[in-house]
Amino acid sequence: MSGFIGKEQHAIDDKGRLMIPARFRRRMTVVPDESQKSSRGSASDAGGLYVMKVPDGSLELYEPSVWAEKEQAIVRLSDFNPDERLLKTLLYESLDCVEMDRQGRIALSREFLQHAGISRDVVIVGANVKMILWAPEKLSKVVRDNASRFQVLAGRYF
Template structure:
């Protein structure tokens, strides 16, 4: 269960520390890839396998499915933590996420999003102002 936001530095070698609370769940390996809103996604390996199975089952002729495949797979990178609990973010991914020397890791229960700090703050503001919009959606889910 990944929860909470954690801000960490990306050092000169492109390494990103995984918050200690997230490490156990990623010990079996992880995949880092691009997400949908110019952020990066970190999936535990089991979650990733499940995701790829579903995406690969999509039609080859559907334009959206092709784009989704490219987004997910083209820049994906399997990573393991070093003994200090860090992973290496390949340059293509750092560029894809607009990341420089700081990153915000956001735990979303089953996976993690990685944001450039200023872009994450924008998302937070949108959440604060649009919070009421989600009332209906949550009611649908029975929450």
């Protein structure tokens, strides 16, 4: 279903957990359920999400059904082509699976939080099929530094 649209600011708690906004949880196809515990590394069970470090300094969250489509493209990459093998390595090095608890929280690792420069506050941007997590000051800088490019980019792609 997806359709994550909007922006919300939340805080990471002392245990590194982030509350997924209720309006985004309502759009999700996975439902957190404590009775369906799954092993770490398998987001395909209820309540799991894929989290990926992105080179721009953000984190992206994907539901299993959305990630499965991307996974199909990754699986088709050859282990014998050096560029494709490198891409696989870079992708999987930047990927983790997280479980969502009954309260709608996910635990983000210290490595992932440091990558995004998130210490406490985080902005969650709904981007249709994914959620993008930003440190507020990083997002503000990206928007400010690229505001003049918006019209050119929009004209090119729309």
